[in-house]
Amino acid sequence: MHEDVERCVRAVQSKDARFDGWFFTGVVTTGIYCRPSCPVVPPKPENMRFYPSAAAAQQAGFRACKRCRPDASPGSPQWNERADVVARAMRLIADGIVDREGVPGLASRLGYSTRQIERQLQAELGAGPLALARAQRAQTARLLIETSALPMSDVAFAAGFASIRAFNDTVREVFALTPTELRDRVARGHPASRRAAASAVQPSTEAAVPEVTLALRLPFRAPLFPDNLFGHLAATAVPGVEEWRDGAYRRTLRLPNGYGIVALRPHPDHVQCTLSLTDLRDLTIAISRCRRMLDLDADPVAVDDLLRTDPVLAPLVDKAPGRRVPHTVDAAEFAVRAVLGQQVSTAAARTHAARLVTAHGEQIVDPGGGLTHLFPDPAALADLDPETLAFPKTRRTTLTSLVAALAAGEIDLGVGSDWIEARSQLAELPGVGPWTIETIAMRALGDPDAFIPGDLGVKIAADGLGLPTTPAALTRRAAAWRPWRAYAVQYLWATGDHAINRLPA
Incomplete structure (x- = not known):
């Protein structure tokens, strides 16, 4: 979509949240990139540049907007709709394959050479697998910096950075602030009650206990009708593995470095996610799997518009638009x-x-x-x-x-x-x-x-x-x-x- 300049300009000028994650807007006069729904006054069309991914905007030298936080927008629905190699690669990158196995591991899983994968991703997304994984690490780092009291060294480790220096350089480059400045800015701008502290728990001699608990907000494209989504998960819940408790769907997660427990509670404009993990390195993967399970990156407007063309389905869609398909974490x-x-x-x-x-x-x-x-x-x-x-x-x-x-x-x-x-x-x-x-x-x-x-x-x-x-x-x-x-x-x-x-x- 980023190649359709006229359509992108209209989306930015109307602050259309439906296109968040579809493309990103770089503003040449400020050097920042935004999501289409950014609340600031839209720039002049001649000053806009459009990119298919946050990684591409970052590679072009733009830093993330501090108002709209484009890196936290819902993911592009293309990666869950399509079955070609680029979509499959993006799903694997979101699941942390590049961080765990490198680009050769990604290519091996897809049955292509590393050069072929890099060429295809670069052609469609303006960035290769390493840049895309780096953008994901930056997003995870910002999330931990702003929503936890973890030491910065632990944040760097949990976000997947190989060194403190790489962590500091990436955060400074992407957000135009040092990690400490980013945390201080959030602390000044938000009451302490809105910050989710990472809470350590006492170890157990019988089994591993989640070491840290984080509260997050998972965004989605409106509308979202939660009844069938959470109702299905709760009605089919396996005792001991899943449960419905205090208005939230809870389940255990098997993760690469340990296990986790997640509680997901629907709200009108987001899904509240409380994650308890035995190893913080699994944070990005756990979030990705929860988003996938709840189908939060779907484009409900496109789905419902097509189904409404059938006179039999139209009344059902109009009655409760925004139904999602309940997926799985495993x-x-x-x-x-x-x-x-x-x-x-x-x-x-x-x-x-x-x-x-x-x-x-x-x-x-x-x-x-x-x-x-x-x-x-x-x-x-x-x-x-x-x-x-x-x-x-x-x-x-x-x-x-x-x-x-x-x-x-x-x-x-x-x-x-x-x-x-x-x-x-x-x-x-x-x-x-x-x-x-x-x-x-x-x-x-x-x-x-x-x-x-x-x-x-x-x-x-x-x-x-x-x-x-x-x-x-x-x-x-x-x-x-x-x-x-x-x-x-x-x-x-x-x-x-x-x-x-x-x-x-």
């Missing part, structure tokens, strides 16, 4: 849960999952609630005895085959996976049919066009709305909803009286 976990949920009720699926968690999950300590375990990863389930599973033999075979394939790396369901290839790999497993494949594609892979015409809830909704009810006929009818069929499913489900459609009391 694709392998969700794939296992999808198999457990085959042809059984929501309650039965939770019971089966809870038994797996109790028998094979890693125990954790939750000082603030009732969470007890991490969901077992494929390696922990690899030696699962099928005879201990209280469901039919065919489904036992399906589950053990899936776990074995995931543990061996034969199926890639990660954030950088190829959606078409993943579907093909899943289809080769015994007992994995279209419903399971598309459910995993919708909620684990994040494909916005995944569609489950054979789902019972979709069939009931289709029948009530006068739509075809056979999978083939409904798929043909749903062609007009592409590429947003996963969102159409949310509106169809909403016609039923089910706990997934409402916030818990």
